[in-house]
Amino acid sequence: MSHFRFSGVSVTTPAAMDSPTSGDTSVRDQVILAPFDLELTEARVVVLGPNGSGKSTFLRLLNGLSAPSAGTVSVDGFDTVDAVRDVRQRVAFLFTDPMSQLVMPLVREDVELSLKATIKNSAARREAALAALDSVGVAHLAERSVYDLSGGERQLVALVSVLAAGQRVLVADEPNTLLDLRNTNRLRRIFRSLPQQIIFATHDLDFAQDADRALVFDGGKIVYDGAAPGGLAAYRDLCSAEDLDAR
Numbered sequence: 149m150s151h152f153r154f155s156g157v158s159v160t161t162p163a164a165m166d167s168p169t170s171g172d173t174s175v176r177d178q179v180i181l182a183p184f185d186l187e188l189t190e191a192r193v194v195v196l197g198p199n200g201s202g203k204s205t206f207l208r209l210l211n212g213l214s215a216p217s218a219g220t221v222s223v224d225g226f227d228t229v230d231a232v233r234d235v236r237q238r239v240a241f242l243f244t245d246p247m248s249q250l251v252m253p254l255v256r257e258d259v260e261l262s263l264k265a266t267i268k269n270s271a272a273r274r275e276a277a278l279a280a281l282d283s284v285g286v287a288h289l290a291e292r293s294v295y296d297l298s299g300g301e302r303q304l305v306a307l308v309s310v311l312a313a314g315q316r317v318l319v320a321d322e323p324n325t326l327l328d329l330r331n332t333n334r335l336r337r338i339f340r341s342l343p344q345q346i347i348f349a350t351h352d353l354d355f356a357q358d359a360d361r362a363l364v365f366d367g368g369k370i371v372y373d374g375a376a377p378g379g380l381a382a383y384r385d386l387c388s389a390e391d392l393d394a395r
């Protein structure tokens with residue numbers, strides 16, 4: 149498993165969000181993630197928390213999609229800012245919106261693109277792409293346009309494409325939001341069987357219980373770090389307490 153180390157990490161609103169015309173700096177330095185230290189080495193880590201609690205921001209730190217405002221994040225000793233290339237060779241990112249990452253018009257072509265670095269022969273690459281699609285039960289979509297797929301179909305194809313690139317860690321931001329129960333169960337089986345280390349955010353508590361470790365965020369702070377059953381309980385408590393506050 150890869151070793152993620154967060155040292156004195158915090159994230160504040162990026163200066164780029166300041167309004168250049170009004171000079172309004174009121175949005176600057178709003179805390180998105182409060183300072184924290186953390187090490188992650190488990191095979192399956194779930195990230196839970198209410199909307200806007202900081203889950204996606206945390207996940208984006210894992211492969212350098214976002215940089216910390218303070219502190220450092222490293223993966224197997226590679227800094228996610230200074231050595232982002234090495235980090236991205238290790239850590240793949242699956243976006244919530246599959247259209248953020250499907251770049252080729254045809255499903256098969258998109259998977260082939262992910263395989264390009266590892267399989268030079270085009271016939272072998274096509275065969276491998278079809279096998280990868282088949283492993284997730286979507287080989288029948290191979291010749292379809294990504295624009296004509298349903299949301300759930302796109303989410304599964306995006307997963308195949310990301311996995312085909314072969315990184316040893318998969319970071320997945322709410323990977324089953326568009327999936328029905330059958331495909332969610334399929335995704336859970338796939339996640340259980342993959343050799344990759346997987347760090348994923350979800351609002352699906354059944355899915356969350358498959359993890360070896362849970363982190364629960366609230367208001368940009370890690371309010372629970374431990375086994376999944378305790379994480380689910382902490383998240384439920386947090387949400388029911390908010391319901392009461394709102395009355």
Ligand SMILES: Nc1ncnc2c1ncn2[C@@H]1O[C@H](COP(=O)(O)OP(=O)(O)OP(=O)(O)O)[C@@H](O)[C@H]1O
Nearest residue numbers: 161162165180197198199200201202203204205206
């Ligand atoms: N670039 C940014 N500029 C300003 N605010 C931001 C920026 N990125 C994130 N935020 C804010 O930080 C907070 C945390 O956002 P984040 O996307 O990490 O939440 P989340 O837990 O993933 O939420 P959800 O469950 O709704 O996806 C939110 O209030 C969001 O509006």
